[in-house]
Amino acid sequence: MAAQRAGMHREEEAAMFLRSRGYAIVARNWWCRFGEIDIIARDGDQLVFVEVRARRTESHGSPEETISTRKTKRIIAAARIYLANNDCDLAVRFDAVAISGNDFRLHKNAFTGEE
Structure with a gap:
């Protein structure tokens, strides 16, 4: 339970980090x-x-190293479901936020829908 709470806290921090860079949060989790x-x-x-x-x-490695090909495929599949269920005519991009201690790194186009 503590790990789940910590993960949710880090996701909240990532959302604030993205907002500070001009992103508008549409949905979380x-x-x-x-x-x-x-x-x-x-x-x-x-x-x-x-x-x-x-x-x-x-x-034991960077946060970026934990994003596996299997994980990217699942995210892409989930994104397709989201797009099919939501009227959206915007271009799509897949980013990653890596957090190490207090260091936040934004990777735009971390992977593509071609995976």
């Missing part, structure tokens, strides 16, 4: 049969699906 999308946001004329990854330290 959106679920479908393929899994969860941490944050769905709008950045200008693009709808952005954001994966949030956090680590206390990088002694």
Whole structure:
């Protein structure tokens, strides 16, 4: 339970980080049969699906390294379901926010829907 609370706290911090960069949060923790999308946001004329990854330290690798091909495929599949169920004519992008301690890194186009 503590790990889940910590994860939710880091996702809230990631949402604030994105807002500070001009993103408008559309949804958080959106679920479908393929899994969860941490944050769905709008950045200008693009709808952005954001994966949030956090680590206390990088002694065992960076947060970015934990985004597997399997995970990206699930996010892409979930995004397709979201788009099918929501009227949206915006371009789509997949970003990642990596959090290591107090360091936040935004990776625009972290992966594509081509995976």
